[in-house]
Amino acid sequence: MGLALIGISLLPLRAGAQVSESEIQTLRLEGTPIGALPPMPLAMPASRNNNYWGARLQSGRRQGGDGEALDAIAVGIDFQYRGGSVFGLTAGYQKRDCDVLGPDCGGHAMYGARSRLNLITGGGLSIPLIFGEGGATTTIGADLGFGYAPNVAPGVTACTADMGIQFSLAGLQRTRFITYVTPGVMWDTKCSSGDPAPVTSYFTGFGIGLQQVRSRSVDIYIGLQKIFRDDTGYRLGVSVIYLRLP
Secondary structure, eight states: OHHHHHHHHHHHHHHHHTSOHHHHHHHHHHSSHHHHSOOOOOOOOOOTTOOEEEEEEEEEEEESSSSOOEEEEEEEEEEEGGGSOEEEEEEEEEEOOHHHHOSSOOEEEEEEEEEEEEEEEEEOTTHHHHHTSTTOEEEEEEEEEEEEEEEEETTEEEEEEEEEEEEEEEEOSSSEEEEEEOOEEEEEEEOSTTOOOOEEEEEEEEEEEEESOSTTOEEEEEEEEEESSTTOOEEEEEEEEEEEOO
């Protein structure tokens, strides 16, 4: 009886040992919101006289790489301070990589916190020439995020930190068209005993979207992101944001 209990207690460790160190690092990188969900731009600048609350729905799919497609879905809440920088919390669920972990691998929860800082907003450089109107804007910002995901693999917990810059160009008057790029660096930190050493990776996101779609309260974005590792694929997804106007 005692030997049976010992054998059961070692199952997670044996399952984890069958996964290579590189695979575990990739699972951790792609298991938190920064690696599982599509990139988004900064919110459209609003009145500096008010603060704004928003709700967010995101879905993402990892395609390519060494494993199978990974689907993720998440909800979030955002707070836009004085119509500029945005602070948000995210909670979601991601399917595990069954090609790596074996059949009946299930999924895991994931959580994140992110600050998107609006540094510069102004005239759209050469963008008025593209859109043919004077309402174009250029926004430059900075990103800082943290992610946590328990059980991305048996006995493995993912913890990540990331930082980057955001550059977006928006035009048109009522419903605004926006294109953006979000390069950055992320750290897969070690938060489980016995895990492989942390790694540093670089990523770049691209996307397009529409702002002020319905009653000036809804933004919709389609984003693509790549983490620059040989064993990662591309993350494609959609984000829908509702901003509560005063």
